[in-house]
Amino acid sequence: MARRDYLNTLMRDLESHTEVRRFGSGWLSGFFGLLFAITGFFLVIALRFPDWFATPELEIVKNWTGFRGFVHLILLVSYGLALLSLLLRPRKVLGLTALMIGLVAALLGGANVQPAETRDWGIFFGLDFFIVNLLVTGFMFAPLERAFPHRRAQRLFRTEWREDLFYYLVSTMFVQILSFLALAPQAFVNDHTSSWAAFRAGVASLPWIVQFAIVLVASDFVQYWFHRSFHKFPFLWGFHAIHHSAKSMDWLAGSRMHFVEIILLRSITSLPLFTLGFAPSVMQAYIGFVYVWSSLLHANVGGSFNRLGHWLATPRFHHWHHGLEREAFDVNFAIHFPWLDKIFGTFHLPKDRWPQNYGIPEDVPKAYWGQFLYPWTRTGKKTDETPAE
Structure with a gap:
């Protein structure tokens, strides 16, 4: 009970309103102290248990001579910011949590931690991939959303951010399993189409920029029909409904996607791209x-x-795809090129207007496992939210 109360207090402080987390309140130092502490802790875990929690593709980063010094700096900064937050903020939970996580990372060995001997099962969970992706994407889009917001009142820690962050964690930590399952079809096709060698060589000989342009158009064409089929067929919609259940839109909301849909989407999209001879x-x-x-x-x-927005997908174009209004249903399926929607009659972009609300009029469970099972337990029960006309 005490642990739950502590976590609830931490969440309330993270989700505080703007007026109580202004500059000088200790909230910013507490938040960034917590962020750096978690980053340092996860990187230390990846260094200590590389067979389990390190992504092989990031090995080149960890082999960089300055990497451990960077981890050490992250932990030092987290300590400093945590202490500053403890001094400034009446509610101490942010600073205290950051300090405790940083100290645990130090007790594990900190930046000087050495790999522990573990049994290599050939399966890893990309903890380092998760934290690197989160930091890069977050520092790219969080300032952009604050500088040029559509909904100015929407906070960083808005409704359902925890659920979306967990989806982000799952999709990045399970990158190996997802990639294996998603790429299995193209591996099978490549193994049984040796007669395509001349065609593949021709594709590979095209200028790089031409190949990239073809990939953009081809992938969007495939994704358009994949996406549209998930709206058309009820069973497939059960998976895609999870993505559309988000009631707020930001850079993190895109990660809310059912595990099965991720596999199917990546499989279908990668099939033509990885089998036709495009350069790696x-x-x-x-x-x-x-x-x-x-x-x-x-x-x-x-x-x-x-x-x-009529020719290149923009946030407003895609936000209409997520709108709760009836006019937003089953429109704007393209990911890159809205002219595909124009060709196939699903384009919708009213001038200067945005959807008023987001989500779907279905009673989708809130928790991850409830949403995971939703395609098989879905009853089609409507919520009290009536779509706007």
Whole structure:
């Protein structure tokens, strides 16, 4: 009970209103102290148990000579900010939590921690991948949302942020399993289409920028119909409804996606891209691009972009796809190019208008496991929220 009370107090302080977390209140130092402490702790865990919690693709970063010094600096900064928050803030929970997490990281060995001997099962959970992605994406979009917000009153720790952060954790920590399952179909196709060698060589010989442009269009065409089918067929909608159940839109909301849908989406999208001979660097660039692009489309970033929105997807274009109004149902399926929606009759972008609310008129469970089971337990029960006309 005491632990639950402590966590509730911590959450309330994180979610405090703007007027009680102004500059000089100790909230900013407490928040960033907590952020750096968690970052340092997770990196220490990844260094101590690399077989379990380290992503092989990030090995080059951890082998950098200054990496451990960077981890040490992160922990030192977290201590300093935690102490500052304890001095400034009447409610001590942020600073105290940051200090405790930082001290635990130090007790584990801090930046000088050495790898522990563990049995390598060949399976890892990308804890380092999670924290690096979260920091990079967060520092990219959180300031952008604050500088150019669509909904100015929406806070960083808005409604349901915990659920979306957990989805972010799952999709990044299970990156190995997700990638294996998603890439299995293309591996099968490549193994059984050796006769395509000449065609693949021709694709690979195209200029890099041409390959990238083809990948953008081809992937969006495939995703358009994949996306549309998840709206059309009731069983598939049960998975996609989880993504649409978010009642607030920001860069983190895009991570709310059912585990099964992630696998299917990546499988279908990667199938043509990884089997037609595109250069590996093109695919790597596309993966990085679409990761950032998806976060941008969900971000709480304003701007009408009336003309641009007819040809290139913008936050307002995609926000209409998430709208609760009836006019927002089953529209704007494209991820990159709205002209696909124009061609197939699903384009909707009323000039200068945004949807009033987000979500779906279904009674979707709040907790992760309830949402995970929702496609199989879904009754179609409507909520009291009636879609606006």
